[in-house]
Amino acid sequence: MRDLGAGFGHxxxxQRWVARHGKSYGFGLVPGLITLVLYLAALVSLALWGTDFVAWATPFADDWSSPWLGLFRGFLTAVLFALALLLAVLTFTAVTLLIGQPFYENLSERVDRDVxxxxxxxxxxLPLMxxxxxxxRDSLRVLVRAALWGVLLFALGFIPFVGQTVVPVVGFFVTGFFLTEELTSVALQRRGVELRDRxxxxxxxxxxxxxxxxxxAVSFLVPFVAVxxxxxxVAGxxxxxxxxxxxxxRDGDEGRPDGGSTARTVSPGPAGPAGPAPTH
Incomplete structure (x- = not known):
């Protein structure tokens, strides 16, 4: 329970750190806004032309009589849009971190210097590229792992009672774990810690x-909150x-007003059970 509280405290x-450092917060919003615009454009395009795509993909149903043709293609269109929304939720953080690598790298360094x-x-x-x-590469590997968990939880969701109570709760914990992996990768990759060790x-x-x-993970379910x-x-x-x-x-929660002095390379601390931080 103490670790649960410590994690929530971080x-x-x-959030308090970026609230005190408005410039860093403003720069940190840019990647999320870019990703949001791209995702909204994709979803709007799917909403406008999804029906046409389904019709193109199911030519065998052209001769079906009404109302079966409309029901069949309407169902496939709804499933396609639902899958797109699920994919957007699963990939939003990874894509935002990829787009915002320079932004979040700088923000993470500022936090490190500050505390x-x-x-x-x-x-x-390492060079930026x-x-x-x-x-x-690492985000793709994590996404594959998360997708496998998603398939398993989806299948377990058909179990009466358990699928409607226990499985959703487990799903939030699983999502929270992988979300944390993506977010901590900014600081840990900078320290040379490989994915397996992370x-x-x-x-x-x-x-x-x-x-x-x-x-x-729960808060990210609210539209636009993730941005x-x-x-x-990333700061937390x-x-x-x-x-x-x-x-x-460093003791104290206020931090240095300027986010610290000029950064210098330091050796990472002990990596605990994962062993020493390897180099690339």
Whole structure:
């Protein structure tokens, strides 16, 4: 229970940090807004031309009599739109982080400098394109894992009573875990921690991860909320990453007004059960 509270505390501290640093918050909104516009354009296009697409994909039903033709294609159109919405929810964070890699990298470094006792922050020595490649590759791997869990939970959802009570709750915890993995990847990738070690690190403190990610996953269900919470979510995930790695967090919640002094490369703290942070 203590770790659950600590995880939720990191989430709140991250939101408070960006509230005190308006410039960082403003820059952090840009990637989410870009992703939102792209997703809305795709969904609107699907709403406008989804019926035509279904008709093109089902020529065998052209000769069906009314009302079966309309019911069949209407059902497929609804399923197609529902799947698109589900895919949008599952991929929004990953796509936003990929688009906003430079923005969130800078924000995460500012948080590190702000809470570090000596005002320093680990820096990545990788070129931007290399970082984008690693981020996209790892996000795809995490998405595959999340999709497998989604298929399993969907199948379990048909079990009477359990599927309508236990399964949705488990689904939020699973979503919270993978959401936390995506968000902490900004700080952990900068420290050279590979995906396999990141997952092991998160599994070693599941209650801490659930305390952070599950409330965030629930809040992301509200339309447009994800865009406005993303900067604070990245800031909070940086604090969570420091906790997972055993790095000291400076006492006090106010932080330095300017986000810290000039960053210098420092060695990451102990990586706990995941072992030492590897290099790329």
């Amino acid at each position: 989430l709140l501290k991250g 570090s006792p000596d005002g320093t922050a680990p820096e990545s020595d 290399r970082e984008l490649w690693i981020s996209g 997952l092991a690190l998160l599994r070693s403190r599941k209650t801490l991860v659930w305390g952070y990610g599950t409330p965030l 406005f919470l993303m900067p604070g979510a 995930a940086t604090l969570l990453a420091r906790d997972l790695l055993g790095e000291e967090i």
